[in-house]
Amino acid sequence: MSESTIKNxxxxxxxxxxxAGFASVVGRxxxxxxxxxxxxxxxxxxxxxxxxxxxxxxxMLRRALDLACSRSALPGGVPECLxxxxxxxxxxxxxxxxxxxxxPLWGLYGACSTMSESLCLGxxxxxxxxxxxxxxxxxxxxxxAERQFRYPLxxxxxxxxxxxxxxxxxxxxxxxxxxxxxxxxxxxxxxxVDAGVKDLANMGAAMAPAAYDTLSSHFASxxxxxxxxxxxxxxxxxxxxxxxxxxLFAADGVDLGANYMDCxxxxxxxxxxxxxxxxxxxxxxxxxxxGHFLRGMRDGLWRRVLFAATGALMSPTVSQQGESxxxxxxxxxxESERC
Amino acid sequence: MSESTIKNxxxxxxxxxxxAGFASVVGRxxxxxxxxxxxxxxxxxxxxxxxxxxxxxxxMLRRALDLACSRSALPGGVPECLxxxxxxxxxxxxxxxxxxxxxPLWGLYGACSTMSESLCLGxxxxxxxxxxxxxxxxxxxxxxAERQFRYPLxxxxxxxxxxxxxxxxxxxxxxxxxxxxxxxxxxxxxxxVDAGVKDLANMGAAMAPAAYDTLSSHFASxxxxxxxxxxxxxxxxxxxxxxxxxxLFAADGVDLGANYMDCxxxxxxxxxxxxxxxxxxxxxxxxxxxGHFLRGMRDGLWRRVLFAATGALMSPTVSQQGESxxxxxxxxxxESERC
Numbered sequence: 001m002s003e004s005t006i007k008n009x010x011x012x013x014x015x016x017x018x019x020a021g022f023a024s025v026v027g028r029x030x031x032x033x034x035x036x037x038x039x040x041x042x043x044x045x046x047x048x049x050x051x052x053x054x055x056x057x058x059x060m061l062r063r064a065l066d067l068a069c070s071r072s073a074l075p076g077g078v079p080e081c082l083x084x085x086x087x088x089x090x091x092x093x094x095x096x097x098x099x100x101x102x103x104p105l106w107g108l109y110g111a112c113s114t115m116s117e118s119l120c121l122g123x124x125x126x127x128x129x130x131x132x133x134x135x136x137x138x139x140x141x142x143x144x145a146e147r148q149f150r151y152p153l154x155x156x157x158x159x160x161x162x163x164x165x166x167x168x169x170x171x172x173x174x175x176x177x178x179x180x181x182x183x184x185x186x187x188x189x190x191x192x193v194d195a196g197v198k199d200l201a202n203m204g205a206a207m208a209p210a211a212y213d214t215l216s217s218h219f220a221s222x223x224x225x226x227x228x229x230x231x232x233x234x235x236x237x238x239x240x241x242x243x244x245x246x247x248l249f250a251a252d253g254v255d256l257g258a259n260y261m262d263c264x265x266x267x268x269x270x271x272x273x274x275x276x277x278x279x280x281x282x283x284x285x286x287x288x289x290x291g292h293f294l295r296g297m298r299d300g301l302w303r304r305v306l307f308a309a310t311g312a313l314m315s316p317t318v319s320q321q322g323e324s325x326x327x328x329x330x331x332x333x334x335e336s337e338r339c
Numbered sequence: 340m341s342e343s344t345i346k347n348x349x350x351x352x353x354x355x356x357x358x359a360g361f362a363s364v365v366g367r368x369x370x371x372x373x374x375x376x377x378x379x380x381x382x383x384x385x386x387x388x389x390x391x392x393x394x395x396x397x398x399m400l401r402r403a404l405d406l407a408c409s410r411s412a413l414p415g416g417v418p419e420c421l422x423x424x425x426x427x428x429x430x431x432x433x434x435x436x437x438x439x440x441x442x443p444l445w446g447l448y449g450a451c452s453t454m455s456e457s458l459c460l461g462x463x464x465x466x467x468x469x470x471x472x473x474x475x476x477x478x479x480x481x482x483x484a485e486r487q488f489r490y491p492l493x494x495x496x497x498x499x500x501x502x503x504x505x506x507x508x509x510x511x512x513x514x515x516x517x518x519x520x521x522x523x524x525x526x527x528x529x530x531x532v533d534a535g536v537k538d539l540a541n542m543g544a545a546m547a548p549a550a551y552d553t554l555s556s557h558f559a560s561x562x563x564x565x566x567x568x569x570x571x572x573x574x575x576x577x578x579x580x581x582x583x584x585x586x587l588f589a590a591d592g593v594d595l596g597a598n599y600m601d602c603x604x605x606x607x608x609x610x611x612x613x614x615x616x617x618x619x620x621x622x623x624x625x626x627x628x629x630g631h632f633l634r635g636m637r638d639g640l641w642r643r644v645l646f647a648a649t650g651a652l653m654s655p656t657v658s659q660q661g662e663s664x665x666x667x668x669x670x671x672x673x674e675s676e677r678c
Contacts, residue, residue, distance in 0.1 A: 011469050052660050081528065088654060089428045091448045095531055095652035099665040104528035106460060107652070107667070109430045109448040121445060121460070128467035130350050148656070189420065189443035192434055313434035313446070315427060317487070321391050326438040328446070 010188040010221040016338045017126040018179030020133065021072030024291035025060045026283070027142070027168030033268045038291040039169075040067055046143050046168065054088060055096070057141035060283075061086065061170040062097040064290070065137050068172035072133070078103050079174055080131035083118035085109045086282055087140050087166075089148060094138065103135075111311030112207075112236050113190070114138040115286040116330040119173060119307065123184035123332065126175045133177070139170025140281030149200075149316055160201035164238045164264060164280035165273075171286030173294070182297045182305075186222060186333035190214040192313065194326040200319055204241020204264075204277055207310040210327035211237060212248040215308055218331050219254075226256050229333075230302040233293065235285030235309030236264035238277035263288035263309075285309040294334075303336040349527040349560040355677045356465040357518025359472065360411030363630035364399045365622070366481065366507030372607045377630040378508075379406055385482050385507065393427060394435070396480035399622075400425065400509040401436040403629070404476050407511035411472070417442050418513055419470035422457035424448045425621055426479050426505075428487060433477065442474075450650030451546075451575050452529070453477040454625040455669040458512060458646065462523035462671065465514045472516070478509025479620030488539075488655055499540035503577045503603060503619035504612075510625030512633070521636045521644075525561060525672035529553040531652065533665040539658055543580020543603075543616055546649040549666035550576060551587040554647055557670050558593075565595050568672075569641040572632065574624030574648030575603035577616035602627035602648075624648040633673075642675040 024039045031042030041063065043049075048056035061084070069077055082101060084094035085108035098105055106125075110117035118136035126134050143153060145166040151157045175184065193213045197206040211234050219225060226232055226249075237245060242262040249256050263285045264278035289307055296302050308331035314323065363378045370381030380402065382388075387395035400423070408416055421440060423433035424447035437444055445464075449456035457475035465473050482492060484505040490496045514523065532552045536545040550573050558564060565571055565588075576584060581601040588595050602624045603617035628646055635641050647670040653662065 054654075054657055054660065085446075085448060087429075089656060090426075090450065090652065090654035092652065092654035092657045095665050095667075096657065096662065099531040099533045099652075102530060104530050104669075105667060106528065107424075107448040107456065107650075109424060109446040111429065117446065124467065124469055125463060128463065128469070130463055130467070189445065191441060191443050192438040194438045311446075313429065313431065313438075315393075315429035315431035317428060318393055318431045318435065321393065323435065326434050328434075328444060330443075 010186050010218055012186055013123060013127040013184060015127050016183035016185045017123050017175040017177060019173055019182050019294060020176035020179050021068045021174040022290040022294045023064045023067035024171045024287040025064045025169060026287050030167055030169050030267055033273060035267055035292050038295060039287060053141055053143040054093065057093040057139055057144050058097040061093055061137055061139040064170040064172040065135055068174045069135060072174040074133055079133040079135040081106060081134050083108055083122045083134060084137045085114040086138055087145055110328060111313055112280060112282050113309045113311030113328050113330050114282045115171060115289060116307055116309035116332055119184060119332045120187040120189055120330045122175050123187055126177055134175045135172055137172035138282040138286045140166055140283035142166045142168045145281060159276060161276055162202040162240055163276045164203055164278050165275035166281035167267060167279045167284040167287060169283035169287035171290035173290060182334050182336050183338050184332050185335045185339055188214055188218040188331040190329040192326045192328050194324055196324045198324045203280055203312050204238040205244055206312050206325035207327040208237055208241045208244035208248065210329040211245050211308055211310050214329040214331050229304045229306045230259060231305040232256060232260045233305060233307050234262045236280040237262045237310060238264040239270060240277050297336060305334045307332050307334055349525050349557055351525055352462060352466040352523060354466050355522035355524045356462050356514040356516060358512055358521050358633060359515035359518050360407045360513040361629040361633045362403045362406030363510045363626040364403045364508060365626050369506055369508050369606055372612060374606055374631050377634060378626060392480055392482040396432040396478055396483050397436040400432055400476055400478040403509040403511040404474055407513045408474060411513040413472055418472040418474040420445060420473050422447055422461045422473060423476045424453040425477055426484055449667060450652055451619060451621050452648045452650030452667050452669050453621045454510060454628060455646055455648035455671055458523060458671045459526040459528055459669045461514050462526055465516055473514045474511055476511035477621040477625045479505050479622035481505045481507045484620060498615060500615055501541040501579055502615045503542055503617050504614035505620035506606060506618045506623040506626060508622035508626035510629035512629060521673050521675050522677050523671050524674045524678055527553055527557040527670040529668040531665045531667050533663055535663045537663045542619060542651050543577040544583055545651050545664035546666040547576055547580045547583035547587065549668040550584050550647055550649050553668040553670050568643045568645045569598060570644045571595060571599045572644060572646050573601045575619040576601045576649060577603040578609060579616050636675060644673045646671050646673055
């Protein structure tokens with residue numbers, strides 16, 4: 001199989017599904033950041049009323065789902081299917097969050113790209129008429145992620161300057177076959193890209209090449225340039241990864257422009273909140289999309305948003321065996337009008 | 340959300356995709372079992388030429404993909420998308436296996452139901468015309484699973500009588516929009532079912548209620564009874580879980596009959612191979628479907644197979660916190676003729 005055989009291609013949805021409802025729930029630190037006024041709920045502490053961090057992660061994801069469903073005028077209050085995943089081993093946070101929801105679950109794993117993976121797949125399934133509605137949800141939790149991927153929090157390990165801070169938060173988007181919009185109009189699924197980066201404390205560098213691959217494929221296959229969109233939004237490349245992505249496009253003579261932003265940079269005050277390169281985790285792009293950008297689209301601030309969350313697909317075990325970090329990026333065009 | 344609001348429903352594919360190619364690769368123990376003559380390749384040892392068990396798992400999954408693609412007459416030799424997942428933390432086995440395949444990856448997590456989840460989703464995506472072809476692949480490895488989910492192998496832990504043996508193996512099915520069949524004609528996605536079982540050494544008991552939920556929904560929504568199918572095939576309920584599923588249907592007055600089988604029971608000689616209740620793992624249903632049943636359909640042995648792999652969605656962390664085991668089952672009807 002040669003690199004050039006297939007380029008990612010973009011699917012245009014002739015019956016573009018509408019965003020019917022959305023919601024975001026975040027932790028205390030996220031609730032103290034620049035977007036504090038944009039989230040639906042801010043939980044007061046890391047346990048969110050539960051006994052463990054893992055259960056707190058589930059509870060927040062479930063709360064985002066319930067809120068989004070309650071705003072979506074769904075028959076019976078329940079979406080016809082669920083698309084969800086998370087960072088916990090065996091995607092346990094989403095499975096436990098959804099175990100008493102009487103709708104089928106398509107379990108996904110795209111690491112921090114899961115919000116856009118779920119949105120892309122949900123749009124394809126609803127757009128084809130298989131389901132009248134779909135809930136796309138994901139989340140993450142700083143404490144459960146740290147102990148699983150890095151060190152027990154009690155060690156108080158020093159963080160590298162390139163490190164990011166896993167967001168405690170969740171987001172959910174409910175899609176419906178018909179509605180007032182915004183609509184998921186285009187879907188560009190991503191392939192696995194491995195640029196050879198091995199530094200687990202530099203996820204931005206590992207994931208930027210995947211964002212470049214999918215976004216450049218999106219532009220090439222749609223004939224749209226970066227200036228078509230009011231916002232081009234990556235998930236959690238962070239400050240450094242964002243710069244690398246700009247550089248990769250600049251080498252092609254493409255300026256991503258002022259409309260390019262990254263959820264991981266937006267969610268915290270990078271200096272004042274001591275988060276080094278910014279936020280990360282499935283819950284980063286999920287809460288920023290559902291808190292800040294879908295609200296903004298509803299309020300008429302933006303009409304065309306290209307949402308491209310990225311995920312790093314390594315595991316601690318395989319990284320300890322010396323492997324580099326493969327990544328993926330899925331992109332969904334969210335537009336006020338069907339086109 | 341009440342239990343009765345939505346029942347799983349079955350999607351009938353008006354343009355049912357065809358199985359274009361399939362392949363199976365298994366480990367030595369599986370190659371010594373009753374189905375030894377049915378698999379495409381049997382690797383000689385647990386490392387399969389790699390340096391670690393995790394890498395071996397990736398290599399076997401990739402080999403199954405390459406074999407299946409080579410038999411599928413795909414333009415350029417590459418499917419238009421990939422649907423894959425596995426049991427390794429962060430689904431690393433499939434991500435690393437597929438990192439140089441130039442096609443988009445929909446990363447899935449359905450635990451041991453991943454083969455049927457990928458087949459169901461792949462059929463929906465190809466059936467809608469979004470992709471002309473899709474490769475559905477998964478696998479598992481006894482050694483990587485044991486050390487991740489249970490104990491280091493070096494401990495030599497005694498296994499419970501209800502325990503199952505994680506299959507070292509992989510399978511891949513390539514679907515295409517057109518072809519001579521067999522076809523994926525019906526898809527019944529499953530919801531998360533938690534019957535309260537907490538015994539990690541009794542996965543069959545935890546997963547049987549999910550199989551019951553999805554299969555009974557399939558029968559109710561299609562008007563088909565168990566006797567419609569030449570084979571009803573669960574993934575890895577094992578000997579005990581198989582009995583529980585029969586009992587659950589018997590309580591409804593439904594006899595699953597002699598055509599009901601379980602991949603976990605078929606793949607080993609349960610007594611001679613010291614595997615207690617049978618095989619498990621994503622690779623169990625994947626290799627048995629691709630090795631035994633799709634071959635048999637091609638050779639005219641069976642015309643209608645209902646494939647319903649089950650998955651247990653717990654994680655070791657959450658189980659240690661006292662949680663019960665939620666499960667899921669997705670069902671795909673595979674038939675020689677479109678209907």
